[in-house]
Amino acid sequence: MIPAAFDYVRAESAGHAIALLAEHGDEAKLLAGGHSLLPLMKLRLASPTVLVDVGRLDDLRFIRDAGDHIAIGALTRHRDLEISELLSQTAPLLHHAAGHVGDPQVRHRGTIGGSLAHADPASDLPAVVLALGGTLVVEGPNGQREIPIGEFYTGFLESALEPDELLTEIRIPKLDTLGWSFQKFNRRAQDWAIVGVAAVRADGHSGVGLVNMGSTPLYAAGVVDALHSGATAAEAAERANEGTEAQSDNNATVEYREHLARVLVRRALEESGLS
Amino acid sequence: MKITMTVNGVERTDEVEPRTLLAHHLREALGLTGTNIGCDTSSCGACTIHVDGQSVKSCTMLAVQADGSDVLTIEGLADGDTLHPMQRCFQQNHGLQCGYCTPGMVMAAVSLLEENPNPTEREVRLGLEGNLCRCTGYHNIVQSVLACAAESSGAAS
Numbered sequence: 493m494i495p496a497a498f499d500y501v502r503a504e505s506a507g508h509a510i511a512l513l514a515e516h517g518d519e520a521k522l523l524a525g526g527h528s529l530l531p532l533m534k535l536r537l538a539s540p541t542v543l544v545d546v547g548r549l550d551d552l553r554f555i556r557d558a559g560d561h562i563a564i565g566a567l568t569r570h571r572d573l574e575i576s577e578l579l580s581q582t583a584p585l586l587h588h589a590a591g592h593v594g595d596p597q598v599r600h601r602g603t604i605g606g607s608l609a610h611a612d613p614a615s616d617l618p619a620v621v622l623a624l625g626g627t628l629v630v631e632g633p634n635g636q637r638e639i640p641i642g643e644f645y646t647g648f649l650e651s652a653l654e655p656d657e658l659l660t661e662i663r664i665p666k667l668d669t670l671g672w673s674f675q676k677f678n679r680r681a682q683d684w685a686i687v688g689v690a691a692v693r694a695d696g697h698s699g700v701g702l703v704n705m706g707s708t709p710l711y712a713a714g715v716v717d718a719l720h721s722g723a724t725a726a727e728a729a730e731r732a733n734e735g736t737e738a739q740s741d742n743n744a745t746v747e748y749r750e751h752l753a754r755v756l757v758r759r760a761l762e763e764s765g766l767s
Numbered sequence: 768m769k770i771t772m773t774v775n776g777v778e779r780t781d782e783v784e785p786r787t788l789l790a791h792h793l794r795e796a797l798g799l800t801g802t803n804i805g806c807d808t809s810s811c812g813a814c815t816i817h818v819d820g821q822s823v824k825s826c827t828m829l830a831v832q833a834d835g836s837d838v839l840t841i842e843g844l845a846d847g848d849t850l851h852p853m854q855r856c857f858q859q860n861h862g863l864q865c866g867y868c869t870p871g872m873v874m875a876a877v878s879l880l881e882e883n884p885n886p887t888e889r890e891v892r893l894g895l896e897g898n899l900c901r902c903t904g905y906h907n908i909v910q911s912v913l914a915c916a917a918e919s920s921g922a923a924s
């Protein structure tokens with residue numbers, strides 16, 4: 493199927509992209525890797541009239557050691573994350589999870605910025621960045637601001653990004669990692685997670701993110717609270733569904749998703765080294 | 768919009784509508800119908816080609832996004848009448864039945880071996896997870912890719 497007609501503009505710089513968004517308002521959409529947006533446009537579930545292509549902004553494609561955090565450019569592709577030696581040393585959870593997004597062809601095109609900005613509760617990387625306590629750097633007509641990932645997701649496919657803002661960088665704190673785990677439960681290769689869990693245990697930090705357990709990517713606050721009180725993996729996992737609003741679909745009922753969340757959180761915590 | 772790309776070593780300049788998918792551009796404007804389209808959901812991988820040396824699903828890319836790129840399709844893989852080793856390994860190991868998935872499978876497999884020249888069987892299966900086959904049950908496809916990897920590492924040593 494073919495998308496509805498639109499005008500196509502290629503951004504030459506981050507500033508140019510922001511100016512184009514300001515000029516075209518609600519009609520415009522950014523195009524990064526296109527692996528969430530183009531499938532929606534092909535099915536005519538999205539029909540923007542202007543596409544601003546930021547896919548060639550190579551200066552937003554980097555993974556850098558920035559002292560207390562790792563700075564990742566929004567246009568960095570899943571494949572870049574998957575093969576980054578720096579990331580495997582400093583944020584092994586993200587390094588590993590990026591290699592489990594979709595399939596190789598998807599990872600060759602899709603970007604971390606697109607994954608986070610799309611705000612799909614079924615996406616893997618938002619849950620990972622929630623667990624790691626990342627910060628998103630966005631730029632708009634009034635300059636730059638930083639949004640903690642915990643304040644980023646506001647509703648189904650909705651985020652704190654304004655329509656004229658561009659996500660430019662993702663900051664992942666450098667943790668003294670004790671253990672981590674990424675549990676992606678699906679029935680067939682390539683599928684999205686029916687439920688997924690990203691967990692990290694580090695010196696002074698525990699974080700758990702949930703995939704597909706509500707209308708937004710979720711932080712498992714109840715589980716983390718239990719961990720801070722010294723709970724075992726099994727005890728903490730009992731709180732996996734606090735604040736979740738799982739939906740039923742062809743793959744799973746609400747009850748089954750809640751069961752999976754408990755089981756996968758327990759497995760994730762155990763794999764992260766908690767007994 | 769006018770776009771220029773190198774397709775199978777030949778530079779092509781064409782006028783395209785922005786909404787034209789790369790798969791359609793290759794098939795309809797350039798007549799390269801080896802790249803198949805098997806789904807509407809970016810799932811099947813029949814449309815897999817290489818853009819700047821990496822496997823991509825050409826149904827999930829706009830032709831305008833490939834402006835300035837180096838594109839390789841199944842038609843550009845063989846060296847004249849000599850099949851690419853991956854094509855030959857598919858032939859010799861019965862890696863196809865109806866052949867619909869084959870162009871995409873072969874392109875994905877070539878990309879897989881470029882990234883990982885000596886994959887395990889499991890790595891081959893994971894590396895081809897973006898490509899669906901309705902006929903073979905995958906077994907002989909995996910054998911074909913492993914045979915090709917063994918052959919080229921043998922040739923290298």
Ligand SMILES: Cc1cc2nc3c(=O)[nH]c(=O)nc-3n(C[C@H](O)[C@H](O)[C@H](O)COP(=O)(O)OP(=O)(O)OC[C@H]3O[C@@H](n4cnc5c(N)ncnc54)[C@H](O)[C@@H]3O)c2cc1C
Nearest residue numbers: 522524525526527528529594602603606607609615616659
């Ligand atoms: C077959 C298939 C399987 C997949 N499987 C998985 C999976 O298992 N797990 C998973 O997590 N994902 C999966 N994906 C999605 C994939 O990870 C996408 O690449 C990703 O979700 C979006 O990134 P993108 O660069 O392609 O974004 P695009 O599709 O280009 O953009 C997505 C949205 O984000 C906005 N946007 C993009 N970049 C920015 C930016 N820098 N600033 C502000 N807004 C921006 C766009 O305007 C658009 O609304 C799959 C996709 C396909 C096609």
Ligand code: FES
Nearest residue numbers: 805809811812826
């Ligand atoms: S045609 Fe099915 S993935 Fe492209």
Ligand code: FES
Nearest residue numbers: 864865900901902
């Ligand atoms: S050989 Fe028929 S679909 Fe693969």
